[in-house]
Amino acid sequence: MVKADAALIGGTGIGEILRAHPGRAVMVPTPFGPMRGWLQDRQGQRVIVVARHAAGHKTPPHGIGYRAMAEGLRLMGVRRCLATAAVGSLRVDWAPGTLAVVTDFIDATGRQVTGV
Incomplete structure (x- = not known):
């Protein structure tokens, strides 16, 4: 099994x-x-x-294999993970491309299972 120290999960625009x-x-x-x-x-x-x-942004959000991703990273021994995501903002003073850190998160996917 290939091992990794850390993971970067790239969302829309940065992957x-x-x-x-x-x-x-x-x-x-x-x-x-x-x-x-x-x-x-x-x-x-x-x-x-x-x-x-x-690759090529082919998978829509509802089709992403989150469980496979989480389990794959666990099997590789990943201990640190940084993920990016692209979202909109209601703040006019935040231009497109502004980086922010999430403090609240709402899972609106409707999925029952959210863990591995």
Whole structure:
């Protein structure tokens, strides 16, 4: 099994940017389906980059294999994970591209299972 120290999960608009760094494609089989990523070496750390919507933004939000992603990262021994997401804002003073940290989150997917 390929191991990684950390994971970067890229959402809309950033997944492909993260994959631009040299690395190699990996696939981790899980009971929930395969988890695909791009293994990179960043400052001496092995980092697995996962495009949330798959390469080319092909997977819609309701079709994302979150359980496969979580289990794949666990199997790889990932201890730290940073994920990005693109959302809208009701604040006119926040221009598109503004970075923010989420303090509240509402899961509106309607999914019953939210963990592995």
